[in-house]
Amino acid sequence: MKDILIITNYFPPETGAASNRIFHLAEGLQKHHFKVSVLTPLPNYPTGKVFEAYKGRFRHSSVKNNITIDRLWIYASNSKNKLLRLIAMLSYSFSLFWFFIWNKIPKTVIIQSPPLLVAFTSIFFLRSKKRKLILNISDLWPIAGLELGAFKKNFSYKMLEKIERFNYNHANLILGQSNEILSHVRSLFPKKNTFLYRNFPDFVTPKVSKKNTSKGKLKIVYAGLLGIAQGIYKLCQELDYTRIELHIYGAGAEQNKIQTLISNNPELNIIYHGEISRDKLHTALMEYDLTIIPLLNRIYGSVPSKIFEYARLGLPMIYFGGGEGEQIINEYNLGWIAKAGNYSDLNTVISKINPSEIHMERRETIKEVSFKNFDFNTQLNLLSEKI
Structure with missing residues (x-):
């Protein structure tokens, strides 16, 4: 049984696409007879x-589904202050460095990026001719940060570019969630060994709802992070509610603004349901006609994992993110x-959706497409051969 370590910034009980993606990867590799630690x-x-159950700890170790999970100290912050965010990343990097000194590290390590600094710390201290480092890139930083307006092209940005190139250069294998990510990597290092690793989900699907589409207004749902990149607050302001209802699930930086908007504008057909577990969410989503996947700005390299998750559920989508x-x-x-x-254009597209297009047959067809083309285990089998 081959040992493999996964280094990540996100893992359950945290919620969100990043956490789910790494959890499924760890669980999948364990089922493929790897001895996995996180x-x-x-x-x-x-x-x-820091979640209540973990407060006051500098380290927490546990074993779940035969996966060893070591949780390390971090100065936690989601502040908009860049200095505090930097301190948070550096604190986790320090904890990683301390862990590397006192613990035996497997010969194969998968490192999640971003954050760039965490990936850099891991690669810098673990690079060795005897160790295989696999860099799993879910978003292109610092490019994505520039497109989101978080960075400017200054000295700091150039330093982040150097860190990015260092990470790519010293990784033995690079996994990218999109062809755009892999194209970017190969533009810098043409001979780099790469693998397209999509964020395919792995869960038992609830039955597709037998209900017909809403007889009145179309029930559109958004579920996920209420962050700056998704632009849900602006979406709430811009939608034409003449023939739709918008239902929202999730939490994040824009949550309070969205709730205030709803409170101050009761005439808008927006219903906020809060944050619920992923299993409950999958069941809840079956009751809606459509889901919407927005991005405030088109982000190069980004492919929202919601596409594959909703396809597995058989839920028709309105995509509003480009790329x-x-x-x-x-x-x-x-x-x-x-x-x-x-x-x-978004409102025009929605106005032209014929409710008769949203029927059981179409939902079942979407599910069939998912099982055939977005299969987690098929992809993992191919990845296992490269590790």
């Missing part, structure tokens, strides 16, 4: 505060496309 901070996302995600929606006929950032 290094992660004390859980704190998305609140920026490679848009191509996937079109290629597999998973729903409707609106031009990224163009809310007028």
Whole structure:
């Protein structure tokens, strides 16, 4: 049985796409006869505060489903203050360095990126001719930060670019969630060994709802992080509610603004349901006609994992983010496309959706497409051969 260590910033009981993705990877590798261990901070996302059950600890170790999980100290913060965010990343990097000194590290290590500094710390201290380092890139930083307006092209940005290149250069294998990510890596290091590793989900699907589409207004649902990149607050402001209801599940930086908007504008057909467990969410989603996947701005390299999760549920989608995600929606006929950032076009697209298009047969077809083309275990089998 081959030992493998996964280093990540996010892991359950934290919620969100990043946490789910790494959990499924760890569990999948364990089922493929790898001895898996995980290094992660004390859980704190998305609140920026260490969860109550872990407060006051510098380290917490446990074993779940035969996976050893070591949770390390972090100065937790989700502050908009860049210095505090930097301190948070550096604190976890320090904990990793301390762990590396006192513990035996397996010969194969999967490192999640971003955050860039955490990946850099891991690669810097673990690089060795005898060790295989696998860098799992879910978003392209610092490019994504520049597109989101978090960075400016200054000295700090150039330093982050150098760190990015260091990480790519010293990784033995690079996993990328999109073809755009892999193209970017190969533009810098043409001979780098790469593997397209999509964020395919792995869960038992609830039955597709037998109800017909809503007889009145279309019930559109958004479920996920209420962060800056998703732009849900602006979406709430820009949608035409003449023939739709918008239902929202999740938590994040824009949560309070969204709740205030709803409170101050009761005439808007927006219902906020809070945050619920993933299993309960999957069941709840079956009651809606459509889901919407928005991005405030088109982000190069980004392919929202919601595409694959909703496809597995058989839920038709409205995609509003551009890029490679848009191509996937079109290629597999998973729903409707609106031009990224163009809310007028989004409202036009929604107004043209014929409720008769949302029926059981279409939902079952979407599920079949998912099982055939977005299968987690098929992808993991291919990855296992490269590790």
